[in-house]
Amino acid sequence: MSFLEVKDLRIHFPTDDGLVKSVDGLSFSLERGKTLGIVGESGSGKSVTSLGILGLHKGGRARISGEIWLDGEELVGASQEHVRTLRGKKMAMIFQDPLSAMHPFYTVGDQIIEAYRIHNDVSKKVARKHAIDMLGRVGIPQPDRRVDSYPHEFSGGMRQRAMIAMALCCDPELLIADEPTTALDVTVQAQILDLMRDLQRDFNAALIIITHDLGVVAELSDDILVMYGGKCVEYGACEDIFERPEHPYTWGLLGSMPRLDREPTERLMPIKGSPPSLINVPSGCAFHPRCAFEERTGGLSTTQVPELLETEGGHLVRCHLPRERRRAIWENEIKPNLEAS
Amino acid sequence: MGTYIIRRLIWAAVMLTIVSIITFAIFFLVPRLAGATPESLASRYVGRTATAEQVKDAAEQLGFNDPLIVQYGRFAKGIVLGADYNYGPSVEHCPAPCFGYSFLTRLPVWPDLLDRLPVTMSLAIGAAVIWLIAGVATGVLSALKPGSVFDRAAMGIALAGVSLPIFFTGIVSLVVFSYGHPFRITAPGGSFTPFSENPAQWAYNLILPWITLAFLYAAGYARLTRAGMLETMNEDYIRTARAKGLSERVVVVKHGLRGALTPIVTIFGLDFGLLLGGAVLTESTYSLPGIGKYAIDAITNQDLPKVMGVTLVAAFFVVLANLIVDLLYAVVDPRVRLG
Numbered sequence: 001m002s003f004l005e006v007k008d009l010r011i012h013f014p015t016d017d018g019l020v021k022s023v024d025g026l027s028f029s030l031e032r033g034k035t036l037g038i039v040g041e042s043g044s045g046k047s048v049t050s051l052g053i054l055g056l057h058k059g060g061r062a063r064i065s066g067e068i069w070l071d072g073e074e075l076v077g078a079s080q081e082h083v084r085t086l087r088g089k090k091m092a093m094i095f096q097d098p099l100s101a102m103h104p105f106y107t108v109g110d111q112i113i114e115a116y117r118i119h120n121d122v123s124k125k126v127a128r129k130h131a132i133d134m135l136g137r138v139g140i141p142q143p144d145r146r147v148d149s150y151p152h153e154f155s156g157g158m159r160q161r162a163m164i165a166m167a168l169c170c171d172p173e174l175l176i177a178d179e180p181t182t183a184l185d186v187t188v189q190a191q192i193l194d195l196m197r198d199l200q201r202d203f204n205a206a207l208i209i210i211t212h213d214l215g216v217v218a219e220l221s222d223d224i225l226v227m228y229g230g231k232c233v234e235y236g237a238c239e240d241i242f243e244r245p246e247h248p249y250t251w252g253l254l255g256s257m258p259r260l261d262r263e264p265t266e267r268l269m270p271i272k273g274s275p276p277s278l279i280n281v282p283s284g285c286a287f288h289p290r291c292a293f294e295e296r297t298g299g300l301s302t303t304q305v306p307e308l309l310e311t312e313g314g315h316l317v318r319c320h321l322p323r324e325r326r327r328a329i330w331e332n333e334i335k336p337n338l339e340a341s
Numbered sequence: 342m343g344t345y346i347i348r349r350l351i352w353a354a355v356m357l358t359i360v361s362i363i364t365f366a367i368f369f370l371v372p373r374l375a376g377a378t379p380e381s382l383a384s385r386y387v388g389r390t391a392t393a394e395q396v397k398d399a400a401e402q403l404g405f406n407d408p409l410i411v412q413y414g415r416f417a418k419g420i421v422l423g424a425d426y427n428y429g430p431s432v433e434h435c436p437a438p439c440f441g442y443s444f445l446t447r448l449p450v451w452p453d454l455l456d457r458l459p460v461t462m463s464l465a466i467g468a469a470v471i472w473l474i475a476g477v478a479t480g481v482l483s484a485l486k487p488g489s490v491f492d493r494a495a496m497g498i499a500l501a502g503v504s505l506p507i508f509f510t511g512i513v514s515l516v517v518f519s520y521g522h523p524f525r526i527t528a529p530g531g532s533f534t535p536f537s538e539n540p541a542q543w544a545y546n547l548i549l550p551w552i553t554l555a556f557l558y559a560a561g562y563a564r565l566t567r568a569g570m571l572e573t574m575n576e577d578y579i580r581t582a583r584a585k586g587l588s589e590r591v592v593v594v595k596h597g598l599r600g601a602l603t604p605i606v607t608i609f610g611l612d613f614g615l616l617l618g619g620a621v622l623t624e625s626t627y628s629l630p631g632i633g634k635y636a637i638d639a640i641t642n643q644d645l646p647k648v649m650g651v652t653l654v655a656a657f658f659v660v661l662a663n664l665i666v667d668l669l670y671a672v673v674d675p676r677v678r679l680g
Contacts, residue, residue, distance in 0.1 A: 100578065
């Protein structure tokens with residue numbers, strides 16, 4: 001069994017308007033030292049999945065079923081108290097907006113010290129030294145002075161570095177980064193991604209990167225999982241997704257990614273429509289109302305939910321189009337447009 | 342930080358000056374505008390039996406014929422430096438801060454106020470401790486389970502708390518807990534024992550007024566805390582705190598409550614400052630000889646120097662509380678830049 005195994009994970013939220021199926025039957029696995037990128041639009045269930053793994057959904061509101069095995073230990077149904085002791089220590093999380101994710105009234109150092117001392121029985125002094133070490137490791141200059149700064153005294157990139165230091169301070173084995181670069185300047189994004197890659201190598205942690213930006217996962221991921229409407233629509237190695245993508249939604253994501261190597265006059269190819277309602281999920285394939293190839297399935301995609309099937313070694317696709325048709329469409333209709341320049 | 346404090350201090354001094362001008366205007370200018378003559382003003386300072394000649398002399402001596410600016414100068418000087426009252430043969434010195442002499446008792450106002458201050462302070466401090474603990478705790482518990490039975494009950498009681506006037510809750514509690522035999526837990530009002538003399542007796546005499554006053558304020562603080570907690574508990578940093586593996590108690594108190602504290606500190610400073618100027622209703626209901634009771638008695642007797650003294654002292658406390666709140670801001674919220 002892999003270090004992290006998620007099997008048929010379902011996270012549903014009962015609301016007054018109906019049952020919101022934020023995550024609906026998601027499975028994946030991840031080894032130590034490897035990186036999984038989870039990609040999808042807003043509301044596709046990425047963040048809900050990560051919060052579900054950490055057990056951060058408020059008790060009673062979310063209905064979680066399926067299995068989450070972390071290092072041989074089942075987390076779904078485990079006591080809240082037990083999962084709490086794993087949080088921060090065994091699994092940690094980096095959040096999207098470091099300004100709002102850090103407490104404005106405590107110094108950066110205090111917040112790291114707090115995180116360290118929950119799981120390590122050490123004096124404040126030792127913890128403080130550790131916090132300074134960690135700040136130094138994530139590349140914050142003069143960490144012995146900056147440790148006493150408040151989050152608002154840091155720049156955006158420095159804050160995200162501090163956030164990473166906080167997440168890594170207990171040496172977690174699973175690190176989940178939820179849109180770690182979305183709130184940052186482009187120039188800083190690359191630095192943070194480099195930092196995360198270096199740190200992952202040092203710490204040998206399993207890393208999950210959640211993003212809507214394919215560029216980010218291309219940099220870092222070993223595997224990529226594309227989510228749509230709470231379900232996995234395509235899952236495979238990084239090369240599979242970028243070189244042999246087979247799902248129309250993945251094609252859409254690739255087409256709407258701005259690229260420097262394309263002609264400036266060329267238009268991006270956005271996916272038409274908007275993400276599906278998670279209460280009244282479209283019948284059949286959830287993507288069919290937005291899919292340009294929907295009619296080629298002969299009406300199948302409006303009536304039947306496609307299965308997630310393996311097309312070749314570890315590459316899974318959820319689509320009614322036959323494999324050969326998909327490949328042909330990719331080679332003849334999509335790829336040439338993407339590489340038009 | 343230093344310049345900030347100095348600036349706030351100067352501002353406080355300006356506020357106090359403005360307050361003194363307004364007070365002066367209310368007590369000396371408004372009656373003149375309403376048609377009072379120097380003689381009719383002076384007639385309050387001399388006995389009823391005084392002749393017209395004596396009143397005229399008194400008006401002259403008290404300076405009611407001088408230009409207003411001179412009168413204000415004398416009034417302000419009396420507060421800051423003290424004043425000398427010339428009664429013909431003898432000169433009586435009224436040490437600073439001089440608010441004049443009571444019409445009724447012929448005693449200077451300030452020492453009276455000083456005597457009353459410990460009562461009002463005891464009342465305010467004790468009530469503040471109770472309402473802070475009860476109000477904030479109720480607010481936090483309500484916010485953790487909004488819509489629960491506890492929340493609804495607490496907010497219902499809080500609504501009653503802010504709506505019911507002191508003279509109602511005070512009298513009811515006196516009837517039930519003081520005069521009512523089955524629940525007699527405390528002495529009837531009217532007695533005050535200084536803390537330094539007998540702390541137990543001090544608390545025993547004050548427990549009912551404390552609770553009555555605290556009920557009024559706790560209700561407001563519960564609602565304020567609840568609203569603040571509902572907001573902060575949805576902040577991203579609360580999720581971060583949970584993700585660190587903190588226990589829920591630490592998350593709620595150290596991260597949630599800390600985030601909701603700023604408005605509570607602000608309101609508390611102002612409420613407390615206001616109370617030090619006299620909890621009029623509570624002190625009257627329980628016959629506590631504090632500043633509020635003093636003010637009511639003074640107003641009933643039209644004893645103007647006393648009323649003026651209370652007004653200025655109350656204003657002083659409000660300005661002082663504002664100053665302290667401003668300084669505390671920087672401590673509570675490090676994002677507030679001072680300078």
